[in-house]
Amino acid sequence: MARGKTMKAITRAEYGGPEVLSYAEVSDPTPGPRDVLVRLRASSINAADYRMMRADPFLVRLETGLFRPKKWHVLGSDVAGVVERVGAEVDGLEVGDEVFGNSFQSGLNAFAELVVVRADHLVAKPDHISFDEAAAVPLAGITALQAIRDAAQVEPGQSVLIQGASGGVGGFALQIAVAFGGEVTAVCGAESMELARDQGAIRVIDYRETDFTDESIRYDTIIGINGYHSLRDYKRCLNPGGIYVMVGGDNRQIYEGMFLSWLVFLFGNRRATNLNVDDDRRAEDLGQLRKMLIDGELQPVVDRTFDLDEAADAMRYLEQHHVDGKVALRVEE
């Protein structure tokens, strides 16, 4: 069948809330020689998408334009779909292959019927998971893997507290920490406690009932994903030699992590680090996540799936911050 020259995509021309998103007709993207054109079956939304959409934190504007977005008019980077076309220099992938991956290094572009992705940032979709589930994995999974494996260097028997353990990144961080042998305490809302236990947490704390920083329990690692405590609180809750990994949370947590953690953690034999995803490892990490999916160590959780043209509603839903796992966007076959 001849491919049309236009496709449907979710576009934006202004910064702002979900109301800036529109379902529009745009030109088909053109893959380069090392790229693959993927016909999207599902994408998933990440915090990066609403942060870019709103330009929040403000520093985002240094990257994408001071007054209005000058690039990334189509948001999204998680991709699951079917190979439509391969670039001349691409080996190992063929038209019709079912794949998943992340287009982050090609620029945000995934909330669209056709998506260009670097070939090395795609892997074969395991047969036992759906396109929605596969699309849930890449960005959040890579973030979680780098937080647990590289930043925290979790080892068997270590105590790991994960704050925000039931969300997009947190759900993967919990499962990966368990797979690495960590003894995980999950901090999440009451509705998500059962899920966290099923995923292997040995203790689950409802953050509305108990503030873990008021307890006397100390941890080898604290992963702050949806956090809001002060750096001093995190430090106090660590064992000697322990580490606090700031992944995300409210803006205060992000700015404090960036600018003050070196000072607060200067003395006292505890460390703090801010997770900055290493782009050079994204491709191999995707392979490791795929293996963990196949080995049964990782099971994606999709809270809710919306059609692509409902992206604004999906964004509103995610921005409430009470999602279990991921929110997916689907394109019917």
Ligand SMILES: NC(=O)c1ccc[n+]([C@@H]2O[C@H](COP(=O)([O-])OP(=O)(O)OC[C@H]3O[C@@H](n4cnc5c(N)ncnc54)[C@H](OP(=O)(O)O)[C@@H]3O)[C@@H](O)[C@H]2O)c1
């Ligand atoms: N550093 C990096 O490279 C990087 C990469 C990706 C993401 N991030 C950051 O990571 C953060 C989280 O992303 P995400 O996609 O996982 O978010 P998310 O899916 O929106 O997280 C929602 C989860 O957080 C829980 N939660 C909400 N308020 C909480 C609280 N006060 N205490 C504990 N848990 C709470 C919710 O639990 P309940 O529903 O049970 O209330 C829900 O399960 C964002 O700030 C994002 O920017 C950073």
